[in-house]
Amino acid sequence: MAADADESKYFVRGIEKNSGCVLKMNQCYLGDVGCVVWDAAIVLAKYLETKTFYDPSTGVNMWAGRRVLELGAGTGVVGLMAATLGAEVTVTDLENLQTLLKVNIQDNQALINSGSITAKVLKWGEDVSEFLPPPHFVLMADCIYYEQSIVPLLETLKLLSGPETCIICCYEQRTEGVNPKVEKQFFELLQENFNCEKIPEEKQDPEFRSPDIHILHIRRKP
Numbered sequence: 172m173a174a175d176a177d178e179s180k181y182f183v184r185g186i187e188k189n190s191g192c193v194l195k196m197n198q199c200y201l202g203d204v205g206c207v208v209w210d211a212a213i214v215l216a217k218y219l220e221t222k223t224f225y226d227p228s229t230g231v232n233m234w235a236g237r238r239v240l241e242l243g244a245g246t247g248v249v250g251l252m253a254a255t256l257g258a259e260v261t262v263t264d265l266e267n268l269q270t271l272l273k274v275n276i277q278d279n280q281a282l283i284n285s286g287s288i289t290a291k292v293l294k295w296g297e298d299v300s301e302f303l304p305p306p307h308f309v310l311m312a313d314c315i316y317y318e319q320s321i322v323p324l325l326e327t328l329k330l331l332s333g334p335e336t337c338i339i340c341c342y343e344q345r346t347e348g349v350n351p352k353v354e355k356q357f358f359e360l361l362q363e364n365f366n367c368e369k370i371p372e373e374k375q376d377p378e379f380r381s382p383d384i385h386i387l388h389i390r391r392k393p
């Protein structure tokens with residue numbers, strides 16, 4: 172636990188990597204939606220370890236040295252997974268999540284060898300110039316849930332996407348309340364500027380996947 176962190180505020184969830192190492196994720200008893208690890212984040216974090224990206228037996232590592240930016244990172248588990256696989260990661264979220272992100276970075280630093288990770292504030296719809304040139308990958312887990320944020324989130328995705336950028340979006344499809352409407356609106360607006368590829372379940376982690384959690388690769392239209 173980081174020296175400046177109040178232990179009574181946190182409870183820990185372990186996320187085991189394929190190597191057997193365990194990411195130790197502090198979550199808060201009290202706080203906003205981002206202060207716990209959501210299921211979509213686990214599905215996405217484990218997807219980053221699949222053979223599409225990382226295969227120690229052949230030496231394939233799509234993360235090594237790649238610039239990765241995570242939006243709405245919450246606890247930071249997805250970005251931390253990418254950093255332990257060798258990526259140069261910036262995890263971003265609102266100001267109120269920065270302490271939790273920094274605690275989790277500090278507590279998992281020993282698992283990061285060739286990669287790196289930094290936490291920064293990025294509010295969707297605001298200036299992204301400090302995050303440019305466009306990263307190779309933008310990661311987002313469970314960020315499509317909030318009506319007012321759809322347009323600013325899409326604006327941020329546009330500003331961050333270059334011709335080589337792959338956005339990997341993981342979301343839980345929810346059937347209640349405003350969620351179906353928010354998802355529909357997001358995908359309708361998304362297809363104006365982006366192409367989407369749905370990743371079939373058999374290409375995801377065999378254990379950490381679910382029929383109601385979807386992974387998409389999204390690229391800006393030429």
Ligand SMILES: C[S@@+](CC[C@H](N)C(=O)[O-])C[C@H]1O[C@@H](n2cnc3c(N)ncnc32)[C@H](O)[C@@H]1O
Nearest residue numbers: 204205208209212243244245265294295312313
């Ligand atoms: C449902 S949580 C998901 C957190 C994390 N990605 C996960 O899956 O465990 C949504 C995250 O989006 C962040 N968020 C919401 N609105 C935002 C905005 N306008 N700008 C930046 N981040 C925002 C929240 O602070 C929160 O961390």
